[in-house]
Amino acid sequence: MLSPAPAAPLSLADLIAGLRAAGEDTRLRILALLADGELTVTDLTDVLGQSQPRVSRHLKLLAEAGLIERSREGAWAFFRIADRGLSGSLARMLLQRVDPSDAVLQVDRERLAAVRLQRAESAQAYFAKHAAEWDKIRSLHAPESVVEAAIRTVIGSKPIDSVLDLGTGTGRMIALFAPFARRLVGIDASHAMLAVARSNFEREAVKGVELKQGDLYALPVERNAFDLVILHQVLHFLDDPSRAIREAVQALRPGGRILLVDFAPHENEFFREALAHRRLGFEAEQVSEWLGDCGLEEIRVDRIEPPHIKAKSGASTDQQLTVLIVTARDPRRLLADEGSLA
Ligand SMILES: C[S@@+](CC[C@H](N)C(=O)[O-])C[C@H]1O[C@@H](n2cnc3c(N)ncnc32)[C@H](O)[C@@H]1O
Numbered sequence: 001m002l003s004p005a006p007a008a009p010l011s012l013a014d015l016i017a018g019l020r021a022a023g024e025d026t027r028l029r030i031l032a033l034l035a036d037g038e039l040t041v042t043d044l045t046d047v048l049g050q051s052q053p054r055v056s057r058h059l060k061l062l063a064e065a066g067l068i069e070r071s072r073e074g075a076w077a078f079f080r081i082a083d084r085g086l087s088g089s090l091a092r093m094l095l096q097r098v099d100p101s102d103a104v105l106q107v108d109r110e111r112l113a114a115v116r117l118q119r120a121e122s123a124q125a126y127f128a129k130h131a132a133e134w135d136k137i138r139s140l141h142a143p144e145s146v147v148e149a150a151i152r153t154v155i156g157s158k159p160i161d162s163v164l165d166l167g168t169g170t171g172r173m174i175a176l177f178a179p180f181a182r183r184l185v186g187i188d189a190s191h192a193m194l195a196v197a198r199s200n201f202e203r204e205a206v207k208g209v210e211l212k213q214g215d216l217y218a219l220p221v222e223r224n225a226f227d228l229v230i231l232h233q234v235l236h237f238l239d240d241p242s243r244a245i246r247e248a249v250q251a252l253r254p255g256g257r258i259l260l261v262d263f264a265p266h267e268n269e270f271f272r273e274a275l276a277h278r279r280l281g282f283e284a285e286q287v288s289e290w291l292g293d294c295g296l297e298e299i300r301v302d303r304i305e306p307p308h309i310k311a312k313s314g315a316s317t318d319q320q321l322t323v324l325i326v327t328a329r330d331p332r333r334l335l336a337d338e339g340s341l342a
Pocket of ligand 1: 172187190
């Protein structure tokens with residue numbers, strides 16, 4: 001992820017509150033542990049060897065001082081270094097000054113690695129249960145590397161301030177954009193998928209991602225806040241894709257772009273029973289119309305045809321899948337810019 005812009009100064013009151021909250025053994029250890037990614041209270045109690053009420057109390061004080069943020073995921077709560085607000089930058093600045101070879105912090109890190117390993121094993125067990133079905137789909141369309149290269153070409157390689165990935169699943173799109181983006185947020189309804197994404201980010205050293213459990217029809221994020229909003233292989237699961245698109249567009253900043261990746265119409269009826277797909281692909285014209293109805297402009301459609309893979313996969317040509325990549329832009333800033341030029 002790109003480094004955040006230099007932080008504005010804190011008020012005296014906020015600075016004192018932040019330093020007070022951080023200036024205690026366990027709380028500084030908690031901040032150091034969160035520097036590497038989100039953790040639950042249970043993770044922290046396992047690592048710190050302290051009771052849950054004590055750890056919760058420390059977390060409450062750190063959150064009240066704005067140094068950390070909390071997000072709910074069903075019955076679980078995840079804590080992370082605050083991304084917004086000035087106190088998060090204070091937390092990051094303090095952590096830069098801590099000696100990473102400190103013996104206490106080293107033991108904490110080793111215990112955290114053990115906790116993560118356990119978590120990764122159960123997340124991957126869930127993933128493995130579905131892997132065969134996903135492999136079947138993959139075998140019917142162009143390789144993911146080809147699709148991802150096309151996505152990167154369409155989006156371009158300029159840094160992007162904030163990316164929102166809807167139905168993030170394993171978090172692959174976030175990992176793809178992580179080198180180019182400052183802020184990365186992933187939303188998924190499934191707690192199990194979020195666990196898989198978390199474990200993938202840890203393995204691939206993708207840091208600072210905000211993962212939230214939530215519904216695509218009622219997004220738990222700010223409006224007008226993201227430069228790129230992604231729906232990658234998600235629309236075909238939804239009973240009302242146009243409503244999900246309308247909701248996604250609300251999250252766009254003026255001038256921001258939406259990226260939709262899904263299949264063109266196909267006849268693999270078995271996707272419905274075996275894979276819970278509701279829609280057997282989409283006409284590019286239909287998706288473009290939905291985007292146009294939301295007021296988006298610069299609608300662009302790219303198609304990636306399936307390779308000739310009959311011999312290898314045994315799939316007949318009519319089973320094969322064309323991948324559609326559709327992008328569009330929120331015109332608000334463009335109009336404002338034109339106005340300022342006039
Ligand atoms: C096939 S996965 C795609 C994951 C990811 N975008 C990718 O391409 O690798 C679809 C994801 O959408 C999520 N999903 C489906 N319906 C949803 C909804 N209404 N709200 C939030 N997430 C949803 C599922 O839990 C699943 O993780």
